[in-house]
Amino acid sequence: MEPGTGGDVVLVAEGLAKRYGDREVVSDVSFRLRRGEVFGFLGPNGAGKTTTIRMLVGLVRPTRGRVLIEGFDVRRRFEDALRHVGCIVETPDLYRFLTGRENLEHFARMLGDGAEGRIDSLAALVRMEGRLDEPVGTYSLGMRQRIGIAQALLGDPTVLLLDEPANGLDPAGIREMRELIRHLAEERGLAVFVSSHLLSEVERTCDRVAIVHRGKTLAEGSLDELTGGGARSLEELFLERTGGETV
Amino acid sequence: MSASFPALLLRLVRNETLKVLKRRRFRVVLAVLAALLSLVVFAQARQQAAAQREGRGSDWRASAERRATQMERRAGSPRIPPAFARYLKYEAGRLRYHLEKGIDPNARTGPAFCLGFAGLGSVLFLPLLVAVVASDLVSSETSEGTMKLLLTRPVARWKVLLGKLVAMGLFTTLTVAASAALSWGLAGFAFGWRGWGAPVLTGFQLGSGGSLDVSAARAVPLWQDAIVSYGLAWYSALAVGCVTVLLSVVFRSAAAALGTMMATLVSGTILSRVAADWEAARWFFVTALPLPDYYAGLPTPVPGMSLAFCAAILAGWAAAATALAFVLFVRRDVTG
Ligand SMILES: Nc1ncnc2c1ncn2[C@@H]1O[C@H](COP(=O)(O)OP(=O)(O)O)[C@@H](O)[C@H]1O
Numbered sequence: 132m133e134p135g136t137g138g139d140v141v142l143v144a145e146g147l148a149k150r151y152g153d154r155e156v157v158s159d160v161s162f163r164l165r166r167g168e169v170f171g172f173l174g175p176n177g178a179g180k181t182t183t184i185r186m187l188v189g190l191v192r193p194t195r196g197r198v199l200i201e202g203f204d205v206r207r208r209f210e211d212a213l214r215h216v217g218c219i220v221e222t223p224d225l226y227r228f229l230t231g232r233e234n235l236e237h238f239a240r241m242l243g244d245g246a247e248g249r250i251d252s253l254a255a256l257v258r259m260e261g262r263l264d265e266p267v268g269t270y271s272l273g274m275r276q277r278i279g280i281a282q283a284l285l286g287d288p289t290v291l292l293l294d295e296p297a298n299g300l301d302p303a304g305i306r307e308m309r310e311l312i313r314h315l316a317e318e319r320g321l322a323v324f325v326s327s328h329l330l331s332e333v334e335r336t337c338d339r340v341a342i343v344h345r346g347k348t349l350a351e352g353s354l355d356e357l358t359g360g361g362a363r364s365l366e367e368l369f370l371e372r373t374g375g376e377t378v
Numbered sequence: 379m380s381a382s383f384p385a386l387l388l389r390l391v392r393n394e395t396l397k398v399l400k401r402r403r404f405r406v407v408l409a410v411l412a413a414l415l416s417l418v419v420f421a422q423a424r425q426q427a428a429a430q431r432e433g434r435g436s437d438w439r440a441s442a443e444r445r446a447t448q449m450e451r452r453a454g455s456p457r458i459p460p461a462f463a464r465y466l467k468y469e470a471g472r473l474r475y476h477l478e479k480g481i482d483p484n485a486r487t488g489p490a491f492c493l494g495f496a497g498l499g500s501v502l503f504l505p506l507l508v509a510v511v512a513s514d515l516v517s518s519e520t521s522e523g524t525m526k527l528l529l530t531r532p533v534a535r536w537k538v539l540l541g542k543l544v545a546m547g548l549f550t551t552l553t554v555a556a557s558a559a560l561s562w563g564l565a566g567f568a569f570g571w572r573g574w575g576a577p578v579l580t581g582f583q584l585g586s587g588g589s590l591d592v593s594a595a596r597a598v599p600l601w602q603d604a605i606v607s608y609g610l611a612w613y614s615a616l617a618v619g620c621v622t623v624l625l626s627v628v629f630r631s632a633a634a635a636l637g638t639m640m641a642t643l644v645s646g647t648i649l650s651r652v653a654a655d656w657e658a659a660r661w662f663f664v665t666a667l668p669l670p671d672y673y674a675g676l677p678t679p680v681p682g683m684s685l686a687f688c689a690a691i692l693a694g695w696a697a698a699a700t701a702l703a704f705v706l707f708v709r710r711d712v713t714g
Pocket residue numbers: 151156174175176177178179180181182183713714
């Protein structure tokens with residue numbers, strides 16, 4: 132175990148930075164993710180949320196900083212770290228020429244450990260059991276999002292990373308997604324990381340929040356702490372911290 | 379800890395195989411193979427029928443004699459480029475040796491067609507079919523966005539790529555096996571399915587000065603020659619597969635990877651014909667592809683290339699391409 136990751140903390144991001152060419156799109160992102168909480172990663176479009184998530188799961192190599200998941204460094208102990216993670220990065224892309232079930236079987240085979248046995252119960256959890264044997268190409272975005280979450284949960288992870296899960300969903304879909312996220316954190320004890328550019332969504336779904344702006348995390352804390360027990364709105368805080376730019 | 383590495387690799391290969399089959403790429407390969415072979419068999423059957431109507435072809439000795447004489451005369455002409463003159467002399471010598479041993483060099487039977495296709499196919503056709511499957515393996519995951527799922531599972535990147543390479547090897551093997559079976563099966567309808575035991579002459583070598591050296595030539599049963607030839611065709615097809623996987627890692631689009639491979643194969647083939655004396659051409663993997671022809675001692679476009687040299691060239695290209703593919707695949711950022 133690496134130091135400083137004991138107890139409730141399941142994921143540590145430390146001073147993450149990413150440079151593409153001569154442009155630093157993420158310059159200083161740090162936060163901690165704890166078991167059983169829904170953590171909102173709030174920032175406007177282009178703030179560097181997706182790039183951060185790509186670094187969290189090892190898709191992109193950070194220029195600086197490191198990520199620990201359950202104490203394992205993602206760069207040095209990739210397999211041990213990623214065994215505890217499920218994620219949807221940007222869009223829930225699946226094999227469109229395979230059915231939902233075939234997709235889940237495909238990713239379950241990458242895990243071994245009896246993951247295939249969890250397919251039916253996970254399909255029921257995301258309420259996709261009726262459409263599981265249809266090709267993913269015929270699914271709506273919301274359905275792909277749900278199969279994507281089932282896929283992410285196949286390995287029985289302790290960390291779930293979702294990149295703007297409300298994007299492209301209708302109001303009913305957004306509400307269902309919110310309920311599912313709360314369920315996973317409260318009933319199953321998962322640490323759920325949710326990135327979003329929607330203040331209201333974060334306020335409704337999350338326990339703790341980090342505000343990210345121009346590639347930097349500006350504030351991290353519970354909704355209560357950040358808003359001074361409701362003395363000011365998250366929006367006011369956001370405007371104050373980002374110098375008046377809107378979300 | 380999860381199960382052992384061989385068990386994991388087996389599951390990864392199963393995934394890759396499933397995806398290739400479900401994408402219907404391999405079905406296209408088989409369909410194209412069957413269509414092309416039918417066409418060639420049909421054309422050859424027509425040719426044979428026409429020759430028989432004209433009274434030619436009934437006596438292979440007479441026609442071989444005539445062709446050998448023609449080639450020798452043309453080789454002596456000052457207007458013929460030297461590389462082509464060498465080719466003609468070599469081929470005429472080969473024909474004369476067949477006459478001497480009383481073995482028809484162009485016997486038309488199903489097995490003989492099958493044997494001939496090993497060499498014919500390994501120049502351009504088998505490599506193209508292999509590339510159809512191999513070009514898709516990595517680039518389709520990149521372009522369809524599934525790469526980010528594949529690479530965020532607790533399986534190291536090199537293992538993922540290894541699974542894809544094994545699948546490439548599997549489908550390459552199937553493609554070569556299918557071309558042997560289909561070429562025999564289809565040609566059998568026109569020329570008969572029997573004749574595996576017929577003697578064929580093999581092992582001709584290029585002597586010094588580009589002349590024919592028959593000292594190592596020998597007669598072997600056709601089936602034996604066919605096994606060696608398809609083994610060699612498989613070897614060069616695997617090398618093409620490795621280079622194509624590298625292109626598939628480099629390009630985001632399968633069409634770009636396949637297009638680049640096609641252009642390379644076609645221009646390489648043309649290059650080895652028009653610039654046969656260009657020293658550098660011998661280091662290019664496309665020149666080395668028709669291993670079965672080098673083995674049989676057929677006149678080859680670039681002189682002075684032995685079977686062992688070509689096999690080494692192909693192995694070198696395959697190893698370098700595979701190493702580069704692993705380095706790029708393991709190190710690169712997955713964005714977009
Ligand atoms: N591969 C890349 N190359 C160059 N710039 C990139 C790349 N990916 C993202 N960016 C830039 O980095 C910034 C942050 O992008 P992103 O992380 O997607 O933000 P968000 O998800 O918060 O909207 C954007 O300005 C984007 O244009």
